[in-house]
Amino acid sequence: MSESFSFAATPHIHFGVGKRHELEKVIASFGRRVLLVTGAASFEASGYGQLLLDNLQAQFELRRVRVSGEPSPQLVDQAVAGYAGWLPDCVVAIGGGSVIDAAKAIAGLLPSGASVMEYLEGVGRGSIYNGPSTPFIALPTTAGTGGETSKNAVLSVVGKNGFKKSFRHDLLVARVIILDPELSLGCPPDVTAACGMDALTQLLESYLSSDASPITDALALSGLAHVRESLIRR
Numbered sequence: 001m002s003e004s005f006s007f008a009a010t011p012h013i014h015f016g017v018g019k020r021h022e023l024e025k026v027i028a029s030f031g032r033r034v035l036l037v038t039g040a041a042s043f044e045a046s047g048y049g050q051l052l053l054d055n056l057q058a059q060f061e062l063r064r065v066r067v068s069g070e071p072s073p074q075l076v077d078q079a080v081a082g083y084a085g086w087l088p089d090c091v092v093a094i095g096g097g098s099v100i101d102a103a104k105a106i107a108g109l110l111p112s113g114a115s116v117m118e119y120l121e122g123v124g125r126g127s128i129y130n131g132p133s134t135p136f137i138a139l140p141t142t143a144g145t146g147g148e149t150s151k152n153a154v155l156s157v158v159g160k161n162g163f164k165k166s167f168r169h170d171l172l173v174a175r176v177i178i179l180d181p182e183l184s185l186g187c188p189p190d191v192t193a194a195c196g197m198d199a200l201t202q203l204l205e206s207y208l209s210s211d212a213s214p215i216t217d218a219l220a221l222s223g224l225a226h227v228r229e230s231l232i233r234r
Helices: 017-026 048-057 073-082 098-108 189-206 216-231
Strands: 012-015 033-039 060-065 091-095 136-141 152-157 165-166 175-179
Touching: 012 017, 017 048, 017 091, 017 136, 017 175, 033 048, 033 098, 048 091, 060 073, 060 098, 073 098, 073 152, 091 098, 098 136, 098 152, 098 165, 189 216
Parallel strands: 012 175, 033 060, 033 091, 091 136, 136 175
Antiparallel strands: 152 165
């Protein structure tokens, strides 16, 4: 364990069954223009998607980005360019880790219109990102990646020269997170299991890290207990 450490402030988190119904109030605190980022098919297939969409369309000026699979730099750049003349007051992600990472990157680049390739670690142009970023609200529908609380957006390119790299900055952290357990009820069993293993892996990694601190240890141990109680079938 590290003898000295720093711990970034966490976003404002709303947790509990039915908390998704507070989304409209949270959005209204930022403005009326909303860019909604969802899965390409999973959002409509869920039991909550259409109702959420209807409520948002009735109250706000809404535009939408659909994400299929792991987000690419091209998807992010296309979204940023597509809404350059219509800057939203906030970006809202409703989905799993891929949706949240895409929304995070889009929110970070909308004000400047820059390409994400300027800032991607290891493969980008090495530019220094200093914001500004559009306010970002996350409603995760899976429990595994923890991307809603992190400051990095993971983007991928497949193929011969493919990569999986991060766009990372404190300004990319969500302003508000709404954690409603009911949003995960529509996940297929294999997705739930895979996300659970993702959570287990990241908790172990955090606890065993040479940069661990008393705060991260407490969070990791608590999370591991929940994994034991919730994921493992006896």
